[in-house]
Amino acid sequence: xxxxxxxxxxxxxxxxxxxxxxxxxxxxxxxxxxxxxxxxxxxxxxxxxxxxxxxxxxxxxxxxxxxxxxxxxxxxxxxxxxxxxxxxxxxxxxxxxxxxxxxxxxxxxxxxxxxxxxxxxxxxxxxxxxxxxxxxxxxxxxxxxxxxxxxxxxxxxxxxxxxxxxxxxxxxxxxxxxxxxxxxxxxxxxxxxxxxxxxxxxxxxxxxxxxxxxxxxxxxxxxxxxxxxxxxxxxxxxxxxxxxxxxxxxxxxxxxxxxxxxxxxxxxxxxxxxxxxxxxxxxxxxxxxxxxxxxxxxxxxxxxxx
Ligand code: SF4
Numbered sequence: 477x478x479x480x481x482x483x484x485x486x487x488x489x490x491x492x493x494x495x496x497x498x499x500x501x502x503x504x505x506x507x508x509x510x511x512x513x514x515x516x517x518x519x520x521x522x523x524x525x526x527x528x529x530x531x532x533x534x535x536x537x538x539x540x541x542x543x544x545x546x547x548x549x550x551x552x553x554x555x556x557x558x559x560x561x562x563x564x565x566x567x568x569x570x571x572x573x574x575x576x577x578x579x580x581x582x583x584x585x586x587x588x589x590x591x592x593x594x595x596x597x598x599x600x601x602x603x604x605x606x607x608x609x610x611x612x613x614x615x616x617x618x619x620x621x622x623x624x625x626x627x628x629x630x631x632x633x634x635x636x637x638x639x640x641x642x643x644x645x646x647x648x649x650x651x652x653x654x655x656x657x658x659x660x661x662x663x664x665x666x667x668x669x670x671x672x673x674x675x676x677x678x679x680x681x682x683x684x685x686x687x688x689x690x691x692x693x694x695x696x697x698x699x700x701x702x703x704x705x706x707x708x709x710x711x712x713x714x715x716x717x718x719x720x721x722x723x724x725x726x727x728x729x730x731x732x733x734x735x736x737x738x739x740x741x742x743x744x745x746x747x748x749x750x751x752x753x754x755x756x757x758x759x760x761x762x763x764x765x766x767x768x769x770x771x772x773x774x775x776x777x778x779x780x781x782x
Pocket of ligand 1: 503504506507509511517555582635
């Protein structure tokens with residue numbers, strides 16, 4: 477089984493080798509804008525989903541095969557802090573390479589002392605904050621019932637007190653919901669407490685989990701950026717905007733490929749030149765529509781068209 481994907485080219489992290497620590501859509505949130513689709517395992521109890529030894533072995537194997545990436549990113553298809561031995565993964569990677577390790581997280585569990593301690597050796601943490609109050613938080617992030625807005629922002633502020641390396645705060649804005657001056661100022665109040673080194677604004681340039689989610693246009697984003705001050709930049713990649721028609725066409729391409737031969741998610745990504753996370757979303761929807769099925773072959777998970 478492969479726990480790594482990429483290297484994925486990204487504007488903010490250059491070429492980054494992704495590492496998946498949790499199964500697909502295992503998350504503390506079920507964000508309305510999630511580009512991976514709906515959360516299938518919403519949880520807040522942590523678990524050793526996969527053996528740390530196997531994950532580290534896979535990272536090292538991949539590093540031998542590819543040119544040196546700019547970052548190794550713990551992210552993937554869910555919330556990485558749900559992986560209980562995350563500290564072991566960070567220290568295991570850092571023992572063998574000096575490539576910086578980045579943690580991409582929704583930031584929902586930093587109120588737990590043990591989790592802040594477990595991630596302290598990461599070279600960069602990129603948490604999210606998409607709301608300035610509990611109502612917008614509940615609407616946008618649809619968190620697990622054990623996670624409140626107060627706990628989340630308290631955890632992020634406490635992270636800043638103890639964590640010595642850079643924090644880049646990602647704020648995902650939604651048209652008609654948070655692209656409003658009043659909402660931005662509420663988020664900014666919390667951002668001032670979190671005191672990140674950078675604030676990065678994103679919006680729904682890719683197909684979101686819910687069809688009612690609207691993207692914020694480029695000019696509006698620039699206008700809102702100025703409310704956050706000098707540390708803030710827009711990272712939304714407007715060249716990646718996908719229409720629903722395009723999404724359907726690509727999904728048909730995935731189905732056509734699977735009609736020709738069974739493939740793993742990585743085979744599909746390579747064959748159609750898609751990001752692995754995007755492929756996973758197409759595959760999930762084709763599974764939901766009962767157009768394909770999944771089977772184990774040896775130690776590989778393969779997908780077949782019916
Ligand atoms: S966007 Fe991130 S935090 Fe939100 S549901 Fe998707 S994986 Fe979880």
